[in-house]
Amino acid sequence: DGGITQSPKYLFRKEGQNVTLSCEQNLNHDAMYWYRQDPGQGLRLIYYSQIVNDFQKGDIAEGYSVSREKKESFPLTVTSAQKNPTAFYLCASSIDGSGYEQFFGPGTRLTVL
Amino acid sequence: GNSVTQMEGPVTLSEEAFLTINCTYTATGYPSLFWYVQYPGEGLQLLLKATKADDKGSNKGFEATYRKETTSFHLEKGSVQVSDSAVYFCALILNSGNTPLVFGKGTRLSVIA
Numbered sequence: 001d002g003g004i005t006q007s008p009k010y011l012f013r014k015e016g017q018n019v020t021l022s023c024e025q026n027l028n029h030d031a032m033y034w035y036r037q038d039p040g041q042g043l044r045l046i047y048y049s050q051i052v053n054d055f056q057k058g059d060i061a062e063g064y065s066v067s068r069e070k071k072e073s074f075p076l077t078v079t080s081a082q083k084n085p086t087a088f089y090l091c092a093s094s095i096d097g098s099g100y101e102q103f104f105g106p107g108t109r110l111t112v113l
Numbered sequence: 114g115n116s117v118t119q120m121e122g123p124v125t126l127s128e129e130a131f132l133t134i135n136c137t138y139t140a141t142g143y144p145s146l147f148w149y150v151q152y153p154g155e156g157l158q159l160l161l162k163a164t165k166a167d168d169k170g171s172n173k174g175f176e177a178t179y180r181k182e183t184t185s186f187h188l189e190k191g192s193v194q195v196s197d198s199a200v201y202f203c204a205l206i207l208n209s210g211n212t213p214l215v216f217g218k219g220t221r222l223s224v225i226a
Contacts, residue, residue: 006156032212040203042218043157058213090156090212100206102214105157111181 003027004105006091011110013085014077021076021108023091031072035091036060044092049074050096078110086112092107115140119203119217126193126224134220136177136203144205146170146179146186151200151219160188160201164208191194195225 004025013019024030031050035043043056049068063082068074074093078085088109092102120135138144145164150158161170168182175190186203202215 003154040221043216045213048213058170073126098207098212101159101162101225104149104158106156107154111156 004091004093004103005103006089006108007035009108010024011108012111013110015112016080018077018079019110021078021089021091021110023030023074023076023105025074025093025105028071029092029093030044030071030096030105032068033094033096034058034064034066034074034076035090035092037088037090037107046076046089074102114202114210115144115207115215117203117217118123119201119214119220122200122219122221122223124220126141128195128209128224128226130224131213132188132193132197132199132221134203134222135215137154138184138203138205140184140205140207142205142207144210146177147204147206147214148175148177148186148188149204149216151202153199157202182200189195191208193197193222195224195226198222 007022033048034046047054047066065077091105092109094100094102117138147162148160151157161172163170163179168171169178177188200219200221202219204214206214
């Protein structure tokens with residue numbers, strides 16, 4: 001079964017701690033993306049990667065970091081520098097970065113206590 | 114720049130009513146257009162798409178026509194059901210240039226029996 005998996009579905013962290021959200025895809029897609037969604041809001045792009053070992057900042061990259069060491073994996077770290085990290089995080093992938101639709105994972109809801 | 118504007122929600126309809134959600138766009142190049150749907154607590158699913166002017170995307174009774182002259186991609190359904198209650202996102206991606214999807218802010222639809 002091809003698709004995108006995100007884990008965990010719910011994540012809790014204490015203020016001041018870093019936390020890493022997992023995103024894995026077996027669709028053989030080159031491009032991967034991370035979005036943040038706040039209640040009643042649209043999607044805001046955090047980071048994206050169009051190829052292994054390369055990534056670009058999106059609109060709201062401050063306080064986040066990513067890596068793309070493998071084609072199928074694009075983990076997102078929410079650092080303690082992110083002032084308001086409680087949100088719903090969505091990962092997506094596409095064949096490449098040009099003209100193709102994105103496929104989304106089920107999301108991770110992060111709550112900072 | 115590239116942007117998508119869709120009608121503010123929430124939209125509340127009775128079952129079997131006609132649905133229109135307006136979407137207009139601006140693009141520096143030639144885009145493909147998409148509608149995504151998000152059910153509560155889930156990721157986004159691609160609902161339909163159109164890749165060139167005058168194309169009509171359709172799926173599950175929903176339709177949208179790519180209108181280059183009015184830069185629009187309005188979503189319509191002739192008879193909504195309670196199960197259509199969700200948030201709908203209009204989005205565009207340029208067909209060249211390796212830029213990410215650009216999303217509208219989403220429109221929440223509630224269908225009541």
